[in-house]
Amino acid sequence: MIKAIKLIAIVSMSVVAVACSVDESSIEENSAAPVLEDVVKLQPCSSEWFSIVEDKIMTDDGHGHGPDLGSSEWRSVIEFRLGIRGRTELPARNSAQWCDYIDKNYIK
Template sequence: MRIVMLFPALLLAACQTMAPTEAVGSQAWLEQVDRQLAVSDGQGHGPDYGSQEWCNVVHFRLYGKASVEPVPCDQAWMEKVDQEMKKR
């Protein structure tokens, strides 16, 4: 019986970690996006969070194609990223 009750709780917890829940643009949000999209390798190798290079990689990971021009990397762009992450 405990296993039956534990499964829905674990499933709910997993679903909650799929989309960023931190304030968009905050350090915690940037870290969460970085982890979800595997922008860095987890050992400190990769572009700095929020840098132009980081934003370009996030764009590539989300849409599967490089942007012709650098992405804006501003609050409005981060809001769009947040919405796209929540769709997944």
């Protein structure tokens, strides 16, 4: 019985010793560092950005018919769906500033 208790104590101490000997700096580096490759910033006016906007603000008629992504007609429909068509503060539809405006005020 005493041998069994000593064996359990030795095994327990071994487990504690092994657990305490783990290099904590490697754990912190691996778990705390963000994976930058997974973070992709979409640029406004890119084809990927147009797809994200389309997913959030649908322009089709529900039957697969709608303007081409990024076209002037598509941008006009986006403005209509957002209720902002005709506002004087809107940048020109064919500009990168228009995409920035939509991105900052309605997408992000």
